[in-house]
Amino acid sequence: xNVVVCVKQIPDPAAPPSLDSGTNNLSRTGKLILDxxxxxxxxxxxxxxxxxxxxxxxxxxxxxxxxxSGLRTGLAMGAAKAILVSDDTLAGTDALGTAKVLAAxxxxxxxxxxxxxxxxxxxxxxTTPVQVAEILGLPSVTFAKKVEVTGESxxxxxxTESGYDEVECPLPALVTVTAGVVEPxxxxxxxxxxxxxxxxxxxxxxxxxxxxxxxxxxxxxxxITDVSAADARQAGEIVVDEGDGADRIVQFLEQLKVL
Amino acid sequence: MAIDKIWVLAEVADGKPITxxxxxxxxxxxxxxxxxAVAWGEDTxxxxxxLGEYGATVVHDVGDLxxxxxxxPVAAALAAAVEAGGGPDAILFPATYDGRDIAGRLSAKLDRxxxxxxxxxxxxxGGLSTQHAIFGGQQNVTAHFTxxxxxxxxxxxxSFPAEPSGGGAAEVSALEAPDTGATNAARIxxxxxxxxxxxxxxxxxxxVSGGRGLGQADQYALIEELATLxxxxxxxxxxxxDAGWVPYSHQVGQTGKTVKPTVYLACGISGATQHLVGxxxxxxxxxxxxxxxxxxxxxxxxxxxxxxxKVxxxxxxxxxxxx
Ligand SMILES: Cc1cc2nc3c(=O)[nH]c(=O)nc-3n(C[C@H](O)[C@H](O)[C@H](O)COP(=O)(O)OP(=O)(O)OC[C@H]3O[C@@H](n4cnc5c(N)ncnc54)[C@H](O)[C@@H]3O)c2cc1C
Ligand SMILES: Nc1ncnc2c1ncn2[C@@H]1O[C@H](COP(=O)(O)O)[C@@H](O)[C@H]1O
Numbered sequence: 397x398n399v400v401v402c403v404k405q406i407p408d409p410a411a412p413p414s415l416d417s418g419t420n421n422l423s424r425t426g427k428l429i430l431d432x433x434x435x436x437x438x439x440x441x442x443x444x445x446x447x448x449x450x451x452x453x454x455x456x457x458x459x460x461x462x463x464x465s466g467l468r469t470g471l472a473m474g475a476a477k478a479i480l481v482s483d484d485t486l487a488g489t490d491a492l493g494t495a496k497v498l499a500a501x502x503x504x505x506x507x508x509x510x511x512x513x514x515x516x517x518x519x520x521x522x523t524t525p526v527q528v529a530e531i532l533g534l535p536s537v538t539f540a541k542k543v544e545v546t547g548e549s550x551x552x553x554x555x556t557e558s559g560y561d562e563v564e565c566p567l568p569a570l571v572t573v574t575a576g577v578v579e580p581x582x583x584x585x586x587x588x589x590x591x592x593x594x595x596x597x598x599x600x601x602x603x604x605x606x607x608x609x610x611x612x613x614x615x616x617x618x619x620i621t622d623v624s625a626a627d628a629r630q631a632g633e634i635v636v637d638e639g640d641g642a643d644r645i646v647q648f649l650e651q652l653k654v655l
Numbered sequence: 656m657a658i659d660k661i662w663v664l665a666e667v668a669d670g671k672p673i674t675x676x677x678x679x680x681x682x683x684x685x686x687x688x689x690x691x692a693v694a695w696g697e698d699t700x701x702x703x704x705x706l707g708e709y710g711a712t713v714v715h716d717v718g719d720l721x722x723x724x725x726x727x728p729v730a731a732a733l734a735a736a737v738e739a740g741g742g743p744d745a746i747l748f749p750a751t752y753d754g755r756d757i758a759g760r761l762s763a764k765l766d767r768x769x770x771x772x773x774x775x776x777x778x779x780x781g782g783l784s785t786q787h788a789i790f791g792g793q794q795n796v797t798a799h800f801t802x803x804x805x806x807x808x809x810x811x812x813x814s815f816p817a818e819p820s821g822g823g824a825a826e827v828s829a830l831e832a833p834d835t836g837a838t839n840a841a842r843i844x845x846x847x848x849x850x851x852x853x854x855x856x857x858x859x860x861x862x863v864s865g866g867r868g869l870g871q872a873d874q875y876a877l878i879e880e881l882a883t884l885x886x887x888x889x890x891x892x893x894x895x896x897d898a899g900w901v902p903y904s905h906q907v908g909q910t911g912k913t914v915k916p917t918v919y920l921a922c923g924i925s926g927a928t929q930h931l932v933g934x935x936x937x938x939x940x941x942x943x944x945x946x947x948x949x950x951x952x953x954x955x956x957x958x959x960x961x962x963x964x965k966v967x968x969x970x971x972x973x974x975x976x977x978x
Contacts, residue, residue: 420796490768491769520771523755523762523769527762533837535841557668557751558849559902561845563843564844565841574910576896618802619798621797624795626793629935629954630956632940632954633956633958634955634958635960642969648941
């Protein structure tokens, strides 16, 4: 079974985020890393390929400046190879443009199953994966908290407001996984060394046969007109508990007539 | 692009339109002359009254999906309606699982972008502008949709109040879903509902949430007990949902529920931006955290710098003593 895992490479979330002052897009300068949200997809892909008794995991990513550090992390975890789409014309691409690029790249790997995260840590539009599925003409199951492949179909426990649904879907299909579905493995030293020589195919927009007008800032059809600080909440009262913390809360609740 | 007609995706749960959809219908009335709903399911006529009461004059009914996930068929029905002409200038989707699926698929079908994580929507001479809260709600971004209509917007719950307009029942009109082929192959084979007592998390007047500061899964019982005593609902940070201490339905934040209770009590929660987005608009916030520099204190009306294992049991004891 061939599994493609979409992996986004993002700025380190530990570093404070900022907007580019010229374009108001999220700044994506500096080294990028594998989005934690996608580490679950990589782990899930590896486990599913393993239990299917063969097949391989291909990572697909779109990122600026030929960035591969996040891909290397996924390869070190055990993915066989990676496809990276990197092209200056992609700056400012929105979710739909990203989906067009990813779909074109994914097609080359002829997967039985495509995995992605329900939402990325930095963009969190959460629509890219279903857009990919629609472009590829595939069914999708989002918000999976458990995934099992049996023969020609995938069985998913899909999160709902009140619990979960059991959903069955024939392959090929796209599934998005929630955080915490599996415990992502730490790359071993051997894995890290092996990852250095695993193939990463780097493609441009032209290589994928896409029209540059569909992607990038031109394709995004929205413009940011204003960025302003939100109204800050009025500073509250912060007190150190000296054994009276609970009483303070009770008084506060009484004032609000909650008690 | 003048805004004359808006369609709102009306999701139905437990036989009623969800509140998030009613919020969107209510707000749409202030933006457009005509507001219509789109629904699916076995008995759309049963919700036409409520949809009309909030301002929808028509409900376009995709009908029963026979166990299919709504994403593909509902998006196909909407796309066909748009392509046929005379459709809406904008379509509003609640930020639910199905709402996001439908909006994403429709966006790809129509080759139009979809704006997500919207918390404000206003009409101006040039069309529609959206507000988005970023960096945990510290900054607001306003974006203007420049594309050809209809604009597609996925809007977070509780961005607008749900207010009845006193309208009569919406007229039910069938909306045909064209053949969707392979994209519509996913089927729900069983449903599991988690037992839950007390008020719903996103409707409760008091929410008591626990985070990793509780230390261990069994300590969550304190949160549940406190919530029950306050007639509220227990909530959680994602850290303890991911750790498997509590089900996902308890999660508050960007990927979880948006809550706006009278009182939000955060116990052992750091206040990461993704958590703040989901609770920062609560009327009153109380936080208990042993780290006085925890970001949660920046939004707290009352902050107790202390140990949850001391403060919470004492609080429970005091409330019990009051009876
Ligand atoms: C894409 C994305 C989406 C996300 N969505 C969400 C979301 O929807 N909701 C959400 O909550 N998070 C979300 N997160 C995760 C978020 O970034 C944080 O990791 C999470 O909120 C942290 O949970 P926490 O506060 O329980 O844990 P921590 O950040 O570990 O905080 C624990 C806190 O407990 C305090 N503490 C420890 N011991 C005690 C004690 N004995 N008494 C009192 N205080 C104590 C500590 O000082 C600390 O402040 C998301 C992250 C990403 C990347
Ligand atoms: N540039 C990208 N490269 C690879 N995968 C992506 C990219 N953008 C989004 N994805 C995938 O789609 C998921 C949802 O992203 P988003 O729509 O940004 O919330 C991510 O978690 C990834 O799995």
